[in-house]
Amino acid sequence: MxxxxxxxxxxxxxxxxxxxxxxxxxxxxxxxxxxxxxxxxxxxxxxxxxxxCLQCDSAACVRVCPTQALVRDDRTGAILVAEDRCILCRACVWACPWGNVGYDEGRKVIHKCDLCAGxxxxxxxxxxxxxxxxx
Amino acid sequence: MTRALTSVQALGAFRDSLVARRDPQKPAVSVCAGTGCVACGALKLGDALRQEVDQRGLGDKLEVRINGCHGFCERGPLVVCHPQGYFYQRVQPADVADIIEQTVLAGKPIERLQYVDPVAGTRAVRQEDVGFYKHQLRWLLEYNGRIDPTSIEDYIAVGGYRALAGVLGGMRPEDVIALVRQSGLRGRGGGGYPAGVKWAQCRNAPAADGVRYIIGNGDEGDPGAFMDRSLMEGNPHLILEGMIIGAYAIGSPGNPVGYIYVRNEYPLAVERLTLAFQQARELGLLGRNILGTGFDFDIRLNRGGGAFVCGESTALMASIEGFAGQPRAKYVHTVERGLDNKPTNLNNVETWANVPLIVEKGAAAYAAVGTGDVSKDPWGGSTGTKIFALVGKVNNTGLVEVPMGRTLRQIIFDIGGGIRDGRKFKAVQTGGPSGGCLPESSLDMPVDFDHLAAAGSMMGSGGMIVMDDGTCMVDVARYFVDFLVEESCGKCVPCREGLIQMSHLLHAVVEGRATEATLTQLESLSEVVRDASLCALGQTAPNPVLSTLLHFKDEYLAHIREKRCPAAVCQALLTFTINEKCTGCMVCFKECPAKAITGEKKKLHVIDPAKCTHCGVCRAVCKLDAVDVR
Amino acid sequence: MIVVINGRDLHARPGDSLLDLARRTGIDIPTLCHHEGLEEWGGCRLCLVEVGRPGGHGAARVVPACLFPARDGLRVDTDTPRIHRLRAGVLDLLLARCPESDTIQELALQYGVRRTSFVERKNPDKCILCNVCVRACAAVGANAIGTAGRGVLGEIALPFHDDPAACVGCGACALSCPTGAIEMVDTGFTRRIWQRDFERVRCSACGRPTLTRDHAAHLAGRTGLSAESFQVCDRCHREQAGARFLDLLGK
Structure with a gap:
C-alpha cells in the first residue's frame, strides 16, 4: 500500500x-x-x-530543523513531523520555499503533507x- | 635551575647530591605556615626570624624554613627547632630573640613556649610528646612540617619522586593497578570507591581516540574542612607524583593531559601547585618524555568558582568543560564517559597523595594498617590512614591523621584532648554538611567507610565537627540544611524545592511554631529528597535531619511540646530572667532595645517576658552573670 | 535485549533509555523536563522508576527512566507504592513552587495532591526550572537565555538579567515551555519577549506580519537561504508557487 x-x-x-x-x-x-x-x-x-509538499530530496524544512523533528519515512518517502521532537521554532514554516509547511497556532503544532501513511x-x-x- | 633529569638513575644521583649537600645536624627553625598559623601571624614571625638571623650574621649557620600545615592549628603559630626537634607553640615575634639565643645557639629548650597538656599537666619537649601528635599516624602529613612546599629539592631530598622512578623504571601499568587494588586504597573524597578498581575500569574503557583523562579533585568545600587544602599547600608534589603514577597506570596515549581542580578560595594552594608543576616540568618529571622513559603526561590547573556542588565529580567535569557546575546523572560511569564524554578517572587529591606511599611501602604494608581484609575484596575494609579536620568544641582542633579504624573516642579524646571548658560531649558530625550526627553511644565505633555509613553518617572528605552539651541538635540540623539550601545547584526538583521546605519545617521547630505533624512531614520529605535527588548532594542532604531525629528526638519534642530549647540556643524559645546577683546597675535597663526591663538603681531589675525579644543583649552586657537564660 | 517492565518482557533497542522503551510500548511514565528533541536533563525527577539487579538480587534502586539505559535482563517497575510516593512528593513540592500552574495542578491531582502540604512560594510564577526553554534556545542556535543564580533562587534569565542581544525573538522558548511560564506578546508588527521589542517582517505579498526580522536574519545565516526568501509568509509562498505552476502550464 x-x-x-x-x-x-x-x-x-x-x-x-x-x-x-x-x-x-x-x-x-x-x-x-x-x-x-x-x-x-x-x-x-x-x-x-x-x-x-513535494517531499523534496534535499528539503529546506529538514535542513533548517534544529532538533531533527522532520524525518523522512523510509517506507512512504514522506517527510513527517515528529511532534514530540519539535520545539516550535517554526523555522521550517518560513524556510519552505513552497509554503508547504504550516503552523497551527491554536493547537501549537506544525503540519505538512504526510502522504496519509502511503x-x-x-x-x-x-x-x-x-x-x-x-x- | 637544574637541567632536566633524563633517566631514572639521574633522579637518584640528583637526590644523592642534594642529601650530600645537606647537613642533618645544621640548626633549622621550621615555622608552620598553614592557614591557621598564618592567621595567627606565622608570616610575621618568619620575617622576624629571618631579620634576626641576618642581624646576627647567622645566615650560614641556621636555616629558617617556612613549611606547610603542621596540623595543630589550635596552638599556632607553631615552631619546631632542629636538630633537637624542640616544639614550641603560640610563638610570637617577641620570642624570636630567645629562640635564637637559647635554643639555636645554646641548644636549650624554652619552657614558656612549650605545650603543657591541659589534663595531665605534663610538658611536651618534642612534637611527638604532645598528645595531639602522639596518637596520630602521619603518613601523608609526615613531610608537611619538614619540607618547604615551594622547593622541589626539599621534596626530592626526602625521597620524593622515588616512587615514580620505581614505577617508570620497572613496573607495567597493570602491575601498578594491581598494587593499588591490593593496597585497599579507597576514595578519600567521600565515595570510598576502591581506587584500583576504578583505575582498572578506566584503563579498560574503550577510548576511541586514545584519550583518557586524569583529574585531581581539590574542590574542598565542606565548612570546617581543610585536609585537601593543607596537602595542596604543604606538600603539592606528593599529589602531583600520585597523579603522574596514576596517569601511567591508566594510560592516555591520545592526550596525556590531566587536570587538578582547586577552588579559587584557596589562592595559596593554586600558587603552590602551579609552582610545583613548573618545577616538575623543568626537572623532566612532568611533560614530555618523563625521566627519559618516553612517558608523556602534563597537568593543567583549573580553578573552581566557589560552588560547593562542584566537588561532585560530574558537576566538576561540567565546570571544566565550561558549563555551569551542575551534576549529570552517571548511569554510564565517568570512567567510561566523563570529561568531554571520554573515559575519566577522578580521584580526590588525598587519594592521589596516597599513591606514592603505596608504591614505596608496598601493598601489604599499606593494607596492614586499617580495618577489614582487602586481600580478596577491595570493598572488604578500609586501609591506610585518613586525615580529619577535627573542629568544634574540642580542646585540640586541627588536622589529624590516623589509621583507619581508630574510634571516635580516640580521635576526640586522646588526640583532640576532650571537650572544651570541661563541658560534656554531645555529638560529632562526620563527613561534612550532609554527614550524620552521631551520639555518645557511637563513640567506640571504629571510624572507617563502612562503619560510618552503617551508623547513618559518612566518611565524606573527613570533616569532624565535635559538639558539646551547649549545642542544640535541632539548630545544628537547621544550620546544615540552610547551608545546603544555598549550595543546591537547583537542577533537580527534590533538592532545590525539598531543601527549602525542610528549612521551613526546621525553622518552625526552632521558632516554636511546630507540631508533632511537622516531624512526620520532615521525615517523609527527607525520604523524597534522599531517594529522588539527582546527585549525592541532595541524596545525602537529609542526613543531618534524619540522624538527629534518630538520636536526639527528645530535643525536637522539647521544642514542640514544651516550647523549650534544652541547650538554650534557639532564640525564640529562650526565657531571660534576672536573678538575685543583680545589683541594680541599670546597664541592661539602658541597653535593652525592646525596653522590656524595668528597675531602679540598686534594686533588682525585672524582664517583662511579653516585651522581651530574646535578643540576649542584657545577658551579654551584664558583668555580674545576673541574667539567666533557659 | 530483553527488559522486564512491570512484569512484561519487552524488546529494547540499543541506545534505548527506559523511558524510550516504556513510551514505545505504551507504558505511561510522567515527565516534565523531558523533550524528545532536546538533550536529556534529568531534573524534574517525575520519571523515577525502580530497577532491580538482573536475577532479582539486592534492593531495588530508584532511577530516572529518561537517563537510565536499557540493559539486558533488567527488571523495572514503574508504578510501585514507593514510586507513587516519590512522584507525589515531587509534585507536592512543585505545587508549592508553582501553585498557579495548570500543568502542575493536573499532574499533582493524578497523584492525589490537591493542595500542596508545603509553604507556597511568595510571588510565584509558573517556571519550574525544567530548562526546556534554555535547551530549545541552544538548539535554535541563539543561546540567549540560561540559568542565573543557584538553587531555589535560580531563574531563567538573559545574560546579566538584561541583555537580550542574542535573542532572535523566535519564541521557541515560550511555545515549548510545558507550563506556559514565558510571556510572548504579538501586537501587530511587534513581538515582545525577553524584555525586548522585536520587529516582525511584513510579508511583501500580503502585508501580514510574519517572523521577526532577527529570526529571518538568523535563519538566513544558518540555512544559506537568501534573506529575501524570508520576506514572504508561508501562505503567500504557497500562492506564489501555484502561480508559478500556472506559468509553467502556459495558462
Missing part, C-alpha cells in the same frame, strides 16, 4: 475536493484539521493549481485525476 503521489496541474478543475479530503483525514479537536494541500482556482475557465486521500477523491497515485 505504498503509493507515489503524482500531480498533473493541467487536469485540475479547481474544485478543492482535495482540501476537504485532506482536512477530514487529518482531524483536529473533533473536527476537520487544517488542510495540507491547496488548490488555487483559476478563472476563467474553471481550472486550478494544486500545491502540496495512501494519499486527496488523490483518492480527486475527480479529475489531477492528483493520482501509483503503486
Amino acid at each position: 505504498n503509493k507515489r503521489l503524482q500531480v498533473t496541474p493541467a487536469r485540475c478543475i479547481g474544485c478543492r475536493t482535495c482540501e476537504i479530503a485532506c482536512a477530514f483525514s487529518h482531524p483536529a479537536g473533533g473536527g476537520p484539521g487544517p488542510t495540507r494541500i491547496r488548490a488555487y482556482p483559476v478563472k476563467p475557465p474553471e481550472r486550478g493549481v494544486p500545491v502540496v 495512501d494519499p486521500q486527496c488523490a483518492r477523491y480527486c475527480p479529475s485525476r489531477a492528483l493520482e497515485t501509483f503503486e
Whole structure:
C-alpha cells in the first residue's frame, strides 16, 4: 500500500475536493484539521493549481530543523513531523520555499503533507485525476 | 635551575647530591605556615626570624624554613627547632630573640613556649610528646612540617619522586593497578570507591581516540574542612607524583593531559601547585618524555568558582568543560564517559597523595594498617590512614591523621584532648554538611567507610565537627540544611524545592511554631529528597535531619511540646530572667532595645517576658552573670 | 535485549533509555523536563522508576527512566507504592513552587495532591526550572537565555538579567515551555519577549506580519537561504508557487 503521489496541474478543475479530503483525514479537536494541500482556482475557465509538499530530496524544512523533528519515512518517502521532537521554532514554516509547511497556532503544532501513511486521500477523491497515485 | 633529569638513575644521583649537600645536624627553625598559623601571624614571625638571623650574621649557620600545615592549628603559630626537634607553640615575634639565643645557639629548650597538656599537666619537649601528635599516624602529613612546599629539592631530598622512578623504571601499568587494588586504597573524597578498581575500569574503557583523562579533585568545600587544602599547600608534589603514577597506570596515549581542580578560595594552594608543576616540568618529571622513559603526561590547573556542588565529580567535569557546575546523572560511569564524554578517572587529591606511599611501602604494608581484609575484596575494609579536620568544641582542633579504624573516642579524646571548658560531649558530625550526627553511644565505633555509613553518617572528605552539651541538635540540623539550601545547584526538583521546605519545617521547630505533624512531614520529605535527588548532594542532604531525629528526638519534642530549647540556643524559645546577683546597675535597663526591663538603681531589675525579644543583649552586657537564660 | 517492565518482557533497542522503551510500548511514565528533541536533563525527577539487579538480587534502586539505559535482563517497575510516593512528593513540592500552574495542578491531582502540604512560594510564577526553554534556545542556535543564580533562587534569565542581544525573538522558548511560564506578546508588527521589542517582517505579498526580522536574519545565516526568501509568509509562498505552476502550464 505504498503509493507515489503524482500531480498533473493541467487536469485540475479547481474544485478543492482535495482540501476537504485532506482536512477530514487529518482531524483536529473533533473536527476537520487544517488542510495540507491547496488548490488555487483559476478563472476563467474553471481550472486550478494544486500545491502540496513535494517531499523534496534535499528539503529546506529538514535542513533548517534544529532538533531533527522532520524525518523522512523510509517506507512512504514522506517527510513527517515528529511532534514530540519539535520545539516550535517554526523555522521550517518560513524556510519552505513552497509554503508547504504550516503552523497551527491554536493547537501549537506544525503540519505538512504526510502522504496519509502511503495512501494519499486527496488523490483518492480527486475527480479529475489531477492528483493520482501509483503503486 | 637544574637541567632536566633524563633517566631514572639521574633522579637518584640528583637526590644523592642534594642529601650530600645537606647537613642533618645544621640548626633549622621550621615555622608552620598553614592557614591557621598564618592567621595567627606565622608570616610575621618568619620575617622576624629571618631579620634576626641576618642581624646576627647567622645566615650560614641556621636555616629558617617556612613549611606547610603542621596540623595543630589550635596552638599556632607553631615552631619546631632542629636538630633537637624542640616544639614550641603560640610563638610570637617577641620570642624570636630567645629562640635564637637559647635554643639555636645554646641548644636549650624554652619552657614558656612549650605545650603543657591541659589534663595531665605534663610538658611536651618534642612534637611527638604532645598528645595531639602522639596518637596520630602521619603518613601523608609526615613531610608537611619538614619540607618547604615551594622547593622541589626539599621534596626530592626526602625521597620524593622515588616512587615514580620505581614505577617508570620497572613496573607495567597493570602491575601498578594491581598494587593499588591490593593496597585497599579507597576514595578519600567521600565515595570510598576502591581506587584500583576504578583505575582498572578506566584503563579498560574503550577510548576511541586514545584519550583518557586524569583529574585531581581539590574542590574542598565542606565548612570546617581543610585536609585537601593543607596537602595542596604543604606538600603539592606528593599529589602531583600520585597523579603522574596514576596517569601511567591508566594510560592516555591520545592526550596525556590531566587536570587538578582547586577552588579559587584557596589562592595559596593554586600558587603552590602551579609552582610545583613548573618545577616538575623543568626537572623532566612532568611533560614530555618523563625521566627519559618516553612517558608523556602534563597537568593543567583549573580553578573552581566557589560552588560547593562542584566537588561532585560530574558537576566538576561540567565546570571544566565550561558549563555551569551542575551534576549529570552517571548511569554510564565517568570512567567510561566523563570529561568531554571520554573515559575519566577522578580521584580526590588525598587519594592521589596516597599513591606514592603505596608504591614505596608496598601493598601489604599499606593494607596492614586499617580495618577489614582487602586481600580478596577491595570493598572488604578500609586501609591506610585518613586525615580529619577535627573542629568544634574540642580542646585540640586541627588536622589529624590516623589509621583507619581508630574510634571516635580516640580521635576526640586522646588526640583532640576532650571537650572544651570541661563541658560534656554531645555529638560529632562526620563527613561534612550532609554527614550524620552521631551520639555518645557511637563513640567506640571504629571510624572507617563502612562503619560510618552503617551508623547513618559518612566518611565524606573527613570533616569532624565535635559538639558539646551547649549545642542544640535541632539548630545544628537547621544550620546544615540552610547551608545546603544555598549550595543546591537547583537542577533537580527534590533538592532545590525539598531543601527549602525542610528549612521551613526546621525553622518552625526552632521558632516554636511546630507540631508533632511537622516531624512526620520532615521525615517523609527527607525520604523524597534522599531517594529522588539527582546527585549525592541532595541524596545525602537529609542526613543531618534524619540522624538527629534518630538520636536526639527528645530535643525536637522539647521544642514542640514544651516550647523549650534544652541547650538554650534557639532564640525564640529562650526565657531571660534576672536573678538575685543583680545589683541594680541599670546597664541592661539602658541597653535593652525592646525596653522590656524595668528597675531602679540598686534594686533588682525585672524582664517583662511579653516585651522581651530574646535578643540576649542584657545577658551579654551584664558583668555580674545576673541574667539567666533557659 | 530483553527488559522486564512491570512484569512484561519487552524488546529494547540499543541506545534505548527506559523511558524510550516504556513510551514505545505504551507504558505511561510522567515527565516534565523531558523533550524528545532536546538533550536529556534529568531534573524534574517525575520519571523515577525502580530497577532491580538482573536475577532479582539486592534492593531495588530508584532511577530516572529518561537517563537510565536499557540493559539486558533488567527488571523495572514503574508504578510501585514507593514510586507513587516519590512522584507525589515531587509534585507536592512543585505545587508549592508553582501553585498557579495548570500543568502542575493536573499532574499533582493524578497523584492525589490537591493542595500542596508545603509553604507556597511568595510571588510565584509558573517556571519550574525544567530548562526546556534554555535547551530549545541552544538548539535554535541563539543561546540567549540560561540559568542565573543557584538553587531555589535560580531563574531563567538573559545574560546579566538584561541583555537580550542574542535573542532572535523566535519564541521557541515560550511555545515549548510545558507550563506556559514565558510571556510572548504579538501586537501587530511587534513581538515582545525577553524584555525586548522585536520587529516582525511584513510579508511583501500580503502585508501580514510574519517572523521577526532577527529570526529571518538568523535563519538566513544558518540555512544559506537568501534573506529575501524570508520576506514572504508561508501562505503567500504557497500562492506564489501555484502561480508559478500556472506559468509553467502556459495558462
